[in-house]
Amino acid sequence: MFKKFRKKSPWILHYNAGSCNGCDIEILACLSPKYDLERFGVINTGNPKQSDIFLVTGPVTMRSRERLVELYTQMPEPKVVIAVGSCTCTGGVFRDMYNVEDGIDRYIPVDVYIPGCAASPELIIDGVVKALDILEKKTKEREKPFRLFKDFTLKDGIVSRRESALRIGDDDAKD
């Protein structure tokens, strides 16, 4: 039941990791009547434990990186991370400043990159729609059967569920 409708109503968690507010306003503008991201069933939620899509803006500052990783780990699987804005993707104009960590992909895996300063609402909607496909793919990947103890050469003999289940596409190569 949940799996079937997950694609139809993904909930968004939005976190500002030190951006200039430009992209945040554009995300807000996406939810407003003209662009209306909510027609895809998207709701902006404040609770990481109920959300499927993680929208991050801003180059990661030293103080916000712990919160960023914490929010990411609190979200349930399957989850998709979208980096909104140039500075989130690479650091942008803030690259090499002393309190900045040059983009979020140093800390958490990113699925969709949205460039632009500030990223326009059309691009954000496009990115979210792409993220929905990835979310569906990840959901299907989780339903596949997998061997819990597949690699006996490991010392403790335990392969973590995350290692084997979350990899998209290249899990055959690992066997």
Add this chain to the structure above:
Amino acid sequence: MSKKTINIPLGSQHISLLEPVRFKFECENETIVGVDSDVGFVHRGVERACTTKFKYDAIGYVVARICGLCAITHSLSYTVAIEKLMDAQVNSKIQYLRTLLLELDRIHSHMLCLSHTAESAGFEAMFMRIMGDREDIMEIQELLTGNRIQFDYISIGGVNRDIDSQRAKEITLRLRELEKKIYGYIEEFENNWSLSLKYKGIGRLSLDEAYKFNAIGPLARASGLAIDVRNEIDYLPYKEIGFEMQLHTDGDIHARNSVRLAEILNSIAMCRNILEGLPDGDIFTKIKGKPTGEVLVRYEAPRGELMYYVKGNKTAMLDRVRIKTPTFASIPAFSHIFMGENYADAPAILASFDPCLSCTAK
């Protein structure tokens, strides 16, 4: 903290917050008795980078990235500071175009704040209505500059795009339509009974307190303190285009909303005056030399006074760029207003301040 009180954190990530800020409320039953705020989550080190990483002619575009909402005020303040250091004069057309964009930016920032206040008070329909109408202003800005948020419109010695008569006509037309909608909001904010329960008499700041806690911007003007940099400066032609200071005496959330709505109307009138009487001239003046000496420039951002101090030393790298932002000056007043209010009103009060943390932390 005694045994009777409960500590409730708000932030650093919260549904009613756009930006990471943390407030620790010390509550006794429902009433807030102590506030502790933490604003440094978005500190990036822009001031430092302005003196080590970028040359003086690029900094105008870097400081715009301090804040997406008042980007134009930041780049304009810096540009005017550099023009003063190099003893350059720009013609009146450039000044009028700069003022036009400054006022458009103020309109969209105030509309965002109003919609956010309505949402925090639980009036989702009003939020959607204002956000929908705000797209008019964003489209005008896109028409004028080519981008919706980060314009990069102002360069040292001029502006980057000209305006033709057809565009000016369309902008005037759209502003007239927007003005009608603003009158609708005033009607709603003044007369809606359920909004008055959330707004009237809540989050009050008296005139003495506003003076004592050094409040600036719409926060001070809602309390009756006549502070507006637009009234004091002479680098921009505010007196010619019909600037009027908007004051209110109550000092509560409703008063702040009224001041913002009145300022939007005043800004629309000013934009119309600019477009009607736009003088002819070039949009760019060539400036030679390197910045030397020190200068202090003040401007009125949507949230209050913005101050730039720039020191040059005849090379391409500057010695010092100091930025004092409006929200930073208002934090003592914020903390004072929260005392004695209900915790349930805290998000609405916070939204009515219109805080800009990425400005504050830089």
